[in-house]
Amino acid sequence: MKILAIESSCDEFSIGVIENDKILCNVVSSQIENHKQFGGVVPELAARLHLENLNWVLNEVQEKIKLDWNTIDQVAYTANPGLLGSLIIGKMVAETIGTYLDVPIVPLDHIEGHIFASSIDNDFVYPVLALIVSGGHTQIELVKSPNNFEIIGSTIDDAIGESYDKVARVLGFDYPGGPQVDKLAQLGTPTxxxxxxxxxQSYDFSYSGLKTAAINLIHNLNQKQEPIKINDFCASFQEAATKVIAMKLERAIQEYKPQTLTVGGGVSANSRIRTTIMELGKKYQIHKTIIPKFEYCTDNGAMMAQLAYAKFTEK
Incomplete structure (x- = not known):
């Protein structure tokens, strides 16, 4: 079984190919430099750049693995959630390839793909408790099988990644600012x-209040002409942003008793998030505690290919 999967939900256009549970390639076209001047992703620009870059990605895939298109058994693509224009581009490419090859075309969920990024080179033992942290999502999901996902908690407003980037922007950092906040937080003390x-006691999240409080504090300090101890400020923000995740995830572990604990999404590259997952896994003796490789944290085709393969081969 060889599956080609397309991920285009936001500002990356990516294609991954999997064969018999082995990722053959994962080609990603990133647009970060294009959106940096605007301080965030511009949806229409993202869709236009997907159109410009998709030929390069397809050619790179063919070159990397000397792909014989006639060996593709299935084409998968991200159907939701995401930016509408970007999703449409991915769907059109998938339908074009699938129709030409006369193979099944399978729509997939972007969040489920982030969860299965951790199963690349690893085996899930169910049930899986998964934390999803990204620019648009903060969720806890219970996964009972590749086709059985239950959201037990979600953000009611801003996502964690969004709050990181917006606070970073007020601090004067370039987009995306979240990784810079994380880097400086490791050098400071949360004072x-x-x-x-x-x-x-819910499993839901809210980052609007923390974002507003952090931005107001920056403005107040600037008005008083008090210097901001930037490392300590970043450490304080990161402590507040991740501590509530640790608390809620620990209660979820106690309630649902998972056999696998994992994390996915762009913010899964955050040092404190990764440490929290490993510490909770050790504390509750969850032997299958998995954090994804950094290359699979951001949006990528390999995670969608892995998800498609898991769904197809589920017994």
Whole structure:
């Protein structure tokens, strides 16, 4: 079984190819430099750039693995969630390839793909408790099989990645600012007081309040002409942003008793998030505690190919 999968939900156009549970290639065209001047992703620009870059990606895939197109058994693509224009480009490419090759065309869920990024080179033991942290999502999902996903908690407003980037922008960092906040946080001490948003007994999240509090604190310090201890500020923000995740995820582990613990999404590259997952896995003796390779944290075709293969081969 050889599957070609397309991921185009936001500002990356990517194609991954999998054969018999082995990723053969993962080609990604990133647009970060194009969107940096705007301080975030511009949806129409993202879709236009997908159109410009898709030929390069297809050619790169063929060159990397000397792909014989007639050996493709299935074409998968990200159907939702994501930017509408970007999703349409991916769907059109998938339908064109699938129709030409006369093979099945399979729509997939982007979030489920992020979860299965961790199963590349690893085997899930079900049930899986998965934390999804990205620019647009903050969720906890219980996965009972490749075709059985249950959202047990989600953000009610801003996602964690969005709050990182917006606070970073006020601090003067270029987009995407989240990784820069993480880097400086590791050098500082959390001495600034910031709230733990949605600190309750639910599994839901809220980052609007933390984002607003952090930005207001920056403005207040600037108005008073007090210097911001940037490392300590980043450490304080990161502590508030990730501590509530650790608390809620720990309660979910106690309630659902997973056999596998994992994390996915762009913010899964965050140092504190990765440490939290490993610490909880060790504390509760979850032997299958998996964090994805950095190359599979951001949007990529390999994760969608892995998801498609898992769904197709589920017994």
């Amino acid at each position: 600034y007081q910031l709230p733990l948003s949605k600190n309750d």
